[in-house]
Amino acid sequence: xxxxxxxxxxxxTSLGDSVVExxxxxxxxKSGITSLELFKxxxxxxxxxxxxxxxxxxxxxxxxxxxxxxTRTSLLALHACKQAILDSGLDSSQVxxxxxxIVGANTVGGMCLTDExxxxxxSKEKGSPFLASYDAGSVTLFxxxxxxxxxxxxxxxxxxxxxANVIMYGSRLIKNGLADRVIVGxxxxxxxxxxxxxxxxxxxxxxxxxxxDKSRQGLNLGEGAGFLILEKxxxxxxxxxxxxxxxYCNANDAFHPSSLSEQGDGPFNAMKGALDLAGISxxxxxxxxxxxxxxxxxxxxxxVALLRLFGTVPPFSSTKSNTGHTLGAAGAVEAIFSILSLYxxxxxxxxxxxxxxxxxxxxxxxxxxxxxMKHVMSNSFxxxxxxxxxxxxxx
Amino acid sequence: MxxxxxxxxxxxxxTFNNVDLSILMPSFENMLRAIExxxxxxxxGQLRRMGKAVRLGVGAALPLLKDSxxxxxxxxxxxxxxxxxxxxxxxxxxxxxxxxxxxxxxxQSTTNAIAxxxxxxxxxxxxxITHVHRGLSFENALQDAMMHAIEDPTKTYLLGGVDEIxxxxxxxxxxxxxxxxxxxxxxxxxxxxxxxxxxxxGAAMFLVGGQKENSLACMHALSVLTSTDERELKExxxxxxxxxxxxxxxxxxxxxxxxxDRRQDNFNTEIELAMPPExxxxxxxxxxxxxxxxxxxxxxxxxxxxxxNTAPAHMxxxxxxxxxxxxxxxxxxxxxxxxxxxxxxx
Numbered sequence: 001x002x003x004x005x006x007x008x009x010x011x012x013t014s015l016g017d018s019v020v021e022x023x024x025x026x027x028x029x030k031s032g033i034t035s036l037e038l039f040k041x042x043x044x045x046x047x048x049x050x051x052x053x054x055x056x057x058x059x060x061x062x063x064x065x066x067x068x069x070x071t072r073t074s075l076l077a078l079h080a081c082k083q084a085i086l087d088s089g090l091d092s093s094q095v096x097x098x099x100x101x102i103v104g105a106n107t108v109g110g111m112c113l114t115d116e117x118x119x120x121x122x123s124k125e126k127g128s129p130f131l132a133s134y135d136a137g138s139v140t141l142f143x144x145x146x147x148x149x150x151x152x153x154x155x156x157x158x159x160x161x162x163x164a165n166v167i168m169y170g171s172r173l174i175k176n177g178l179a180d181r182v183i184v185g186x187x188x189x190x191x192x193x194x195x196x197x198x199x200x201x202x203x204x205x206x207x208x209x210x211x212x213d214k215s216r217q218g219l220n221l222g223e224g225a226g227f228l229i230l231e232k233x234x235x236x237x238x239x240x241x242x243x244x245x246x247x248y249c250n251a252n253d254a255f256h257p258s259s260l261s262e263q264g265d266g267p268f269n270a271m272k273g274a275l276d277l278a279g280i281s282x283x284x285x286x287x288x289x290x291x292x293x294x295x296x297x298x299x300x301x302x303x304v305a306l307l308r309l310f311g312t313v314p315p316f317s318s319t320k321s322n323t324g325h326t327l328g329a330a331g332a333v334e335a336i337f338s339i340l341s342l343y344x345x346x347x348x349x350x351x352x353x354x355x356x357x358x359x360x361x362x363x364x365x366x367x368x369x370x371x372x373m374k375h376v377m378s379n380s381f382x383x384x385x386x387x388x389x390x391x392x393x394x395x
Numbered sequence: 396m397x398x399x400x401x402x403x404x405x406x407x408x409x410t411f412n413n414v415d416l417s418i419l420m421p422s423f424e425n426m427l428r429a430i431e432x433x434x435x436x437x438x439x440g441q442l443r444r445m446g447k448a449v450r451l452g453v454g455a456a457l458p459l460l461k462d463s464x465x466x467x468x469x470x471x472x473x474x475x476x477x478x479x480x481x482x483x484x485x486x487x488x489x490x491x492x493x494x495x496x497x498x499x500x501x502x503q504s505t506t507n508a509i510a511x512x513x514x515x516x517x518x519x520x521x522x523x524i525t526h527v528h529r530g531l532s533f534e535n536a537l538q539d540a541m542m543h544a545i546e547d548p549t550k551t552y553l554l555g556g557v558d559e560i561x562x563x564x565x566x567x568x569x570x571x572x573x574x575x576x577x578x579x580x581x582x583x584x585x586x587x588x589x590x591x592x593x594x595x596x597g598a599a600m601f602l603v604g605g606q607k608e609n610s611l612a613c614m615h616a617l618s619v620l621t622s623t624d625e626r627e628l629k630e631x632x633x634x635x636x637x638x639x640x641x642x643x644x645x646x647x648x649x650x651x652x653x654x655x656d657r658r659q660d661n662f663n664t665e666i667e668l669a670m671p672p673e674x675x676x677x678x679x680x681x682x683x684x685x686x687x688x689x690x691x692x693x694x695x696x697x698x699x700x701x702x703x704n705t706a707p708a709h710m711x712x713x714x715x716x717x718x719x720x721x722x723x724x725x726x727x728x729x730x731x732x733x734x735x736x737x738x739x740x741x
Contacts, residue, residue, distance in 0.1 A: 042493035107505070111485075118489045120570060121482055121563040127570030134567065135474055136506065137529035141732075144621055153621060154535040155528040157476075157506040165524060169539070176542045196488045197501035252469075252514040252523035257502045265520055383502065384511025386523055 004171040005395060006242040008088025008229035009336050010080035010185075013323045014050035014222055018083060023340050026322060026348040027368055033208040033220050033324050039190045047204055049190060050222025050324030052076070065146070068129035071110035072223075074142045076329075077187040080225035081143055084183065088229035089239060092148075094181070101152035101179035103170045104140035105162035105186035106328035107194070109133070114192035139187060151179055157328070159382030160291075161250075162186055163226065164331030164390055168248035170230045180235055185227030188328040195221060201258060203295045211292035211318035212299050212364055214355040219293040222324025226332035243339045246375070247280070247391030249273025258383050259297045264305030266387035267291075267379065271309050274377065274389040282310045285391070286373035287347060289338040290364075291381045292318025293325050298381065303360035315371075317350035317364040331380040331388065338378040339392050345372050397537075397544040398610035399601050400551070401463070404695040405429050405455045406597035408682045414699065417707040419682065422581035425574050426560055427595040427684035437516075444499060445512070446477035448559040451598035452509035453516060456553055459602050460517050466602075467550035468522025469510045470540050471557065472533035474687030476506035476525070478561035485563075509557055522552070530729020532556065533688040534619050537737075540603050541614060548605025555600035556691025560684075565594050573685070573730065575655075582709065584655035584681040592654040595684020599691035601698075612701045614694075616641065616738040623732055625665050632669055632726075635736045641724075643671050647717045648700060650693050652727030654680040662728045670724075675715020677706045690727040690735055697723045701741035 011018060014032025015025035025032070036044040038055055059075040060066055063082070085095060094100065110133035111117055117134055120127050132138060140155040152173060156165045163186020170182035188194070198204050198221060205218035230245060251273060253266025260266060275282065291302055306313045319337045326333055341347055350364035374394050381387045404410040407427035408420050420430065429451055434442055436457045437450075445453065452471065460466070475481075481504035487496045502508070507525040514523050522543070526535035533556030540554045568574060575591035584593060607613070616639035620631040636643060649670055653663045667676065677700070683692045700706060700720045725737040 111481075114485060114488060118485055121485070121566050124566070124569075127567070131567055131571045135529055136527040137474060137532070140528060141621070152538070152619065153528060153531070154526060154538075157525050157527045158510075158523070159505050159507050169524075172542055172546075176545060178538070178542070192488050192493065193485065196493055196496055197484065197498065200496040200498040200501055250468075250522050250524060252511065252520050254514045254518050254520045256515070257508065257511065258498070269520060382507070383505055384507045384523075385514060386507055386511060 001175050003233040004174050004230050004245045005233060005236050006228050006245065006339060007231050007236060007239055008084040009242060010083025010087060010227045011333065011336055012052060012076055012079045013224035013326065013333055014052055015322055026337065029349040029351060031208060031322055031351055041192055041195055043195055047206060048208055048220050050220055051190060052223055069133050071130065071133050072112050072189040073106060073110055073187055074139050076189055076225040077139050077143060077185065078146060080185060080227040081183060084227040084229050096148045096150055098150050099180040100149060101173050102140060102143060102149050102183040103154045103156065103166040104143065105156045105166045106136050106139055106188050107157055107159055107162060108188060108191050109136040109138055111193045112189040112191040158386035159384055160327055161331055161380035161382040161386045161388040162328045164380035164388035165250060167228065167245060167335055167390055168250060168388060171245045171248060174230060174232045180232050182230045183227060184230055185225060186329040186332040187225035188326055189223040190221060194327060205294060208352060209294035209321060210352045211294040211321050212357065212362060213353050214357055216294040216299060218295055220324040222326040224323060224326040224329040224333050226329055226336050228332060228336065241395045242343050243392040244395050246393040247274035247278030249277060250388045253385030253387055255385055260301040260381065264301040266385050267302055267305035267381055268308055270387040270389040271377065274391045278391040278393065280375055284375050285314050285377050287341055287376045288314055288316035289334045289378040290316050290318045291379040292320055294320065300357060303357055303362050306362065307360060313362055315347055315365045317348065321351035335378045335390055338376045342373050342376045342392055342394055346370055396605065397541045397603055397614040398607050399603050399612045399614060399698055400610050401459045401602040402611060402695050402698045403455045403458050404599040404692065405432065405451050406683055406692060407595060419582055419709050422593055425578055425593040427581060427593060428560060429596050446480040446503045448473065448477040448557055449503060449509050449512050451559060452555060452557040453512055455598040455600040456513050456555060459553065459600055463602055464551045466519050466521060466553055469513050469519060469553045470524055470536045471510045471555050472526045472536035472688050473506060473509060473557045474527060474529045474532045475558055475564055477504045477508055478563045479559060480504040482561055482563040530687045530733035531619050531735060533691040534617060534735045537617055541617065544605035551602055551604040553600060554603045555598060556688030557598040558596055558686040558688045560594050560596045581681040585678065587655055588657055590656060590658050592656045592685040595686045595689060597683055597692055599695040611698045612739050612741045615740050618736045620734040621732060625661050628662055628734055629665050629669065632666055632736060639738060641738055645722050646674055646724050647720045647722045648675045648677055648715060650677050650697060650723060650725040652680060652693060653678050654685045659728055659731050666726045673716035676712040677710050678712050679710060687729060693725050693727060694737065697725055697739040701739065
């Protein structure tokens, strides 16, 4: 069975609008968690958010697209997807080949336009231009059309683990011979829908989040998009390869719709399954990019699961302390961060950590560090008990 | 190869307990709503909190999970999941100006709530995924299951497709022009000769895996296309037949996803013309209405026919030359853009 390699990456988050800018921000310990400037919400003054400070109209200008039905979500996806294709060096005929698939992810699609959606769904009058832009599939359908993609196309929604699953699914499409290359990625933009949803669950922090800290108060919502190009080994030849997708596993915690079980069976099984598929043991993992949302429940359970599986937990951090929780984008964004660590042999500082959780005592990486690594893991857990872990290996 | 071992379906017709397709249940104001069963096996407290899509999905899945082998996972396709709850939460946000809201609707509205609810209720800690690619949501779930059957043929998965009619999606799709302007009853759907179709909903669930023994049917081949060009459709269909070594002379029945929308007739005609003349043609969208994962119903129907059941006259567009129904081609088109072909044998 062929190996699957990552040959291109694209990013836009509150840390910057390219992979390079994001890496620079991570190296220097920059936080993208600030006050809202562009997005209108009643919570603008009381809650911090990891907002991308580029207005939707400006994004259209940068991307040279001008269709009335385009949402911010589709634009962020296009931005990251374009970069990833360019980075991998694929030409137009390769992109348009029947053997190039696309698998996208997001959790609320075009529902970032909550007010427009309210009008469109409650009135019999003439609709807005966004009628076909609200569903999750609309984002991938837009990318299919924009790039003239002809191969298999899919969109996955498993809440906050959505775009970890697209990396898994894309790899399986290649290993099963259904595609030679797969464009995979995730996106979400800030939405009243998710802000009010997470707020109603009382898990939004009034201050910039503190993952794995004893005094953590919840998460900050962010926005972003991350896209990767996956290719089968034989197509890569002399081109740059960032990493091999060597392990993945999706497992359900089967406990509660919006919180994880005390023992963390879902996270444990996902991490263990990913290691088994990669054919490596816990000792071989050099770094873990944790899910680390900074909610009471997640960080506690993830710590328990890490200790259960690893015994001695390898260096780990949560880059949500930089980017906030980007929901449907988080899996892909953090996969790219993990790959950057592996590729550049460096660990990035986890922000705002002071005291460990008393029961588990895990301490994340807090200083920038050069370190040679062979295998890194990225965790993504979501509502509905949807847990996915990925392992990337040096090529 | 993917084999279907059990099938279950909640739809606007009598498909759940005692299957009887001979009586056509009528539509109301261009909608065909699912006949919801008593949901035995779901605790009343839980049932009350479930939105319709979750009820339909869980309700159709539960009978399959009784006395079945350990499931390796749950693979669903749904374009919108629980939109009823989504709109309730959305209305709260606006009506209460982002005030203090209750989270129940928010948690139920996440698209993955159906698959995760089935996991909680059955204690299933395996693979769990929700495919949401609009009119190809179920097809992608099916593709996923087909890969699993190759990766490990010994394992059994729950596969399904679910979508509901909510005020939200009916209104939005109506404004988009998907539904007929005038009320058209479902028994006259194929004679209306007007643009648009009627709305539907339902859940079809399957136990699937790589083992042939005691299976109802075999999912031999699947292919999809995203295009508004009928020439591309014709080429894609020819490629599907050729690359999967399907002998059209051996096909007994063609299940057509024709939905009464005049603007899509060209696609259905293109595929019908590509078939040998003796193939029988069966239609079902007047039973189900149109919804993004309606192709899950067409697979349930293929399994039903493959079991030796005959399609009642109201479903038969063209009587075929063959008495048997063991070799079935299925075509679906969603909103003139997303197309799929399935080849099912028994």
